[in-house]
Amino acid sequence: MKAFLVFLCVAAVSAFAAVLLLLRSSEDSGREPVASDSSVTAAASPVTRKSVLLTAEGAVIEEFSGDCAGSAYPYLCRYVSERLLAEDPRLLTHDGLTIRTTIDQRLQRAAQQAVDAYVDRDDPQLATQVMIVPGEGAIRAMAASHDAGDRPAFQQGTTSMPYTLATALAAGMRYGDGFAVSDEYQAQGSTMFRNCAGQDAAEPTVVIHNREKGGKRFVTLRSGTRGAVNTFYMRLQEKVGLCETVRMAEGLGLRSADGKPLREIETFTLGPTEADPVSVANSYASLAARGRFCEPMVITEIGDGSGTTRSFPPRCRQVLDPAVADAVTGVLSDVLAKSTLKGIGREAAGMPGEGDAHRSAWYAGYTPDLAAAVSLGDPRGAYRYPLVDVTMGGHRYRQVGGTSVPGLIWKQAMTEATRGTRETRFTRPDIGRFGGCHDACPN
Template sequence: MLPEAGERAGDPSSPRERRPDAGPGGTGIWRAAGEGPPAGGRTRALRGLGGFGVLAGVLVALIILPVACTAGVGARDAADWFQSEPEGLDTGGVPQRSRILAADGSTLATFYYENRVDVRLDQVAPVVRRAVLAIEDSRFYEHGALDSQGTLRALVSNLGSGEVTQGGSGITQQYVKNLLFTQAESEEEQLAAKEVSAARKIRELRYAVALERRLSKDEILARYLNIAYFGGGAYGIESAARHFFSKPASRLTLPEAALLAGVIRYPYAYDPVRRPAAARARRDVVLGRMAELGWITRAEADAALRRPLGLRVHNTPNGCVTSFAPFFCDYVQREILTNPVFGATRKERERLLKRGGLTIRTTLDRQTQRAAQRAVDRHVPRKNSARKAAAEALVEPGTGEIKGLVVGRRLGSDRERGKTWINFAADAGHGSSIGMQAGSTFKAFTLAAALEDDMPFGTRLMAPRGFVPTGFRDCRGRPVNSTTTLRNSADGEGGRTFSLVTGTHHSVNTFFLALEREVGLCETVKMAERLGMRRADGKPMSQFPSFTLGADQVSPLRLAAAYAAFGARGRYCEPIAIKQITDASGRRLRVPGARCRQAIDKGVADAVNHVLRGVLTKGTARGMGLGRPAAGKTGTVDDFSAAWFAGYTPDLAAAVWVGDPRGGYRYPMTNVCMDGRCYGPVFGATIPAPIWRDSMVGALAGRPATGFHRAPGRYFSKGSGEDRVDLPDVRGMPVREATARLRAAGFQVRVGGAVPSAEYPRGTVAEMTPGPGRAEPGTTVTLRPSEGGGDEPGEEPGSTPEPDPGNGGTPVTRPPLPPLVPPGPQRPRPGG
């Protein structure tokens, strides 16, 4: 059967033709939307609408008379049935595209089933409305749901042939047909929506009559303009204007409006990009029709006819591949598709994302994202010759907001070098990654558990060269021991005692195994869990002695969120990417929150911060400071299978992983060359820490620095925990020279009152407390200058000698020793 008169057949060979692109014809006079009918037209319009029900019923009955008579149904019964309200008439559910926005409101990505942006009628240029109605239905504002002239013309044809061969479809009917096709859920429903049959035609007519009762003409025209397909993947006049001319529909000119109006009938045949000659000829037909109706002057038409098409094609991306932040975008997409808060089934959630017209406002900070991407690409290029990869997650302490999420690849099939679909920065549920072993970054959780147990910084434990893990029990009280000897990652680290501070700074494996046994394996695991840590595959954390060495596979995002809790003084927040979602009507939808809680005491977090700050100044990441208060921890996985760095300020936390996606143990981070830069064994400080530093410096540029809080005094009860160094003997030296010598060696200096001394000349140092020997760096040394003379060298008559904490409380007054040369700073060997 041939297509109905006034309807577009479409081109089934076109991949763009998804809907029955119907377009009516018609003649008569039209008024611009909102202007009121022409003189005398208002009465005719009201009279036409008022008497339309009976007339329409009779006309429709006559149109389908051959079919009705065959079924034994009379024309009067058909007319009565036709005037009744149809069931299931739903004018909602038209697909609209969704947008993901960065924190500053800029667009990160769009998602759509049909690329459509609904607009009000007053947001469409009047010339566009005139052009569409001129070529589609010029009597739209004068007739009802049925154009009687067109219907009578079809009636004559149908009565002569005995079947439906023609139809006088107007704008309302075409809107109905597009609506029914758009709402079809299955292929079967879509075929039924566009089949050429009397049943389908009558259903459309009944819906059209009902809509004319419910809606004004302006509302129907607006809905038609928003639902019509214009080709090039553009649904609705707004998307069409942006696609073909890179401007909104409100700014379209006469020749542009005529071009789009002409396209509606056959979008593929009149495609301005593929068939510019046919499109121009069709545009000129529209201009001629507008002039014929008197809606533009002949001069305006002639001027428009001379204009070129003037296309400025803009293709709207669909999905995350071309996004500024593709892996963050992918994280947001997966959050919506997997979280039941957005729908009971995945199909419902996908429908919401691709058809719901959502505006998704996210937490992403463009400055942070840009800085992180540049840092990752600089140190681990996307197509590097070693095929290594990097990933980084950046989280705001105290809110859980993900400010940046970077993978050192482009989003796409890994069949092409430098691309991957796997989001290495996120858990499996948000990126298909099963995670990576975190190495020594997990030692921070053991440290936090020890500090929560009120261990002072000066607590010292023996760190043997080899540690056989015995004496461990899991949270169910079961022994979890091993006969495998665990060792340190750097030669010479071990065989002596370390404090909480120095063991952390040097990242000594055997020290932390001993510390984990001291505080309890279960307590260490629970500390990590309280700080949000879980395996990337969703399974519970392991409970084995190697837990403190980072044997579990986790994501950078989880680790960054845990370290962010330290920066927020113990306040942990679940990482979140979505701040707000509104649907097409502006209604706010429920979104998952950060569920912030005080995971550890503020004082414990302050103490952790105190220790981890030293990693950047005197530990395994020395030299990686930011020029503002910062703390962090390196991580090197067994056999150099991967390297990590996690660090933070009170304003931003980040975790960086560098490894080989093909398998770290098979392709370890040793003797690695990437685009001309070669490395021996890669530690956490070798590549991950510089990525972290560059990311943080760029992300925090222009933002005021925030300091950490001082650790509670109870943690200093056994001293600062720093390793003791040689304290030079400055007795007999001038006070100013002695002061400079001590400060250069890393000590604080206080000058006390002068004392009589027969041994040292007046004005030189007669006493120092503590005396020469070994002392912790930063210790305050009190100097007492000589007055000369005296009954007892170094002692004032009647006074009590000041105790020397570094020498058992005995005052030091012995003759001067040869001056010691203070040792230079020793860089600790990498160890985590």
């Protein structure tokens, strides 16, 4: 009997050991074998750390791969990619980057909510908004109604008039100076405008019309800007010079979206330039900063994960007499104050813009601390799809002007962006220098 019990114990132990071996074998079959011989060590898969975009405060915006089609912020993503490509093309394919941007979460939210309030994501029209800090060039918000692929660009329209205004004030003209104009303008010869190469640029066969009829009357710098009077601004550019006006626009920061030099054509003052909101917002930021231009910047620092960082400080320079910039602001403050967009809770200046035949609509404006521009157009083709009899955001519009949808987006975003922040006031214009009239007074 004792021998039988011993046999049973041995058998049980053997069976238990067999089960353990079976379980161990089953577990090992589900994972990679570990080689004990260094000559056959399995290659370990390296862990790839993805690049990320951060806000100015250091919060994660999203992972960044350079492929912006699936980005939650395609407008921002494409602009960052463009900046990286310009800095070093290898950065676009470099994993593990930490890219700190200038984006402010609160302002980005305000800009996007304002765009979404007026233009739906499935509307064919594209609304974009950019906010920039004057005197720094830091882009705080980049919002769009949907992803249109390449950088959005539409005719700037009458938001270009302040460049001619600045040229006139810098040349010694005063608020009360002006001309007797009618509702039509036609250059009296090809030499009335010359480009910066000294070549004739006038088109004597082209007739310019005002959007609103007013008959023959005397129009001043102040009233001509407030009414965006085309014929007045053609006369003003004729007086101060096409080349001088183009150089003023370039100095303040206007750039053609295609990267080519600004077109020095007769109607430059009326805004035929295909521009993007970054460029327009930045040129207005130069006025807000009292003539100080800064290169627009969206990246402040790039870290590669190994402790090496690359910083991007602001690049600024004075391009306009501060007193002249203040004088321009004085006129644009009047434009905003006498429009339906007044009342964002603090001092502000602005100018609406409409492209030829309603092919685009803009609003650009600023406080001393923040500049913003809103563009609106149809990326399918502005000539084929003008902003006439269109539906956006569930509302029907007979035609869209600068103070309608773009202006309303601008006002909502700027009101929210400045809420709860300390107010800074504009420097008052030197009325002794710019008040009254000098050499173009009404008789």
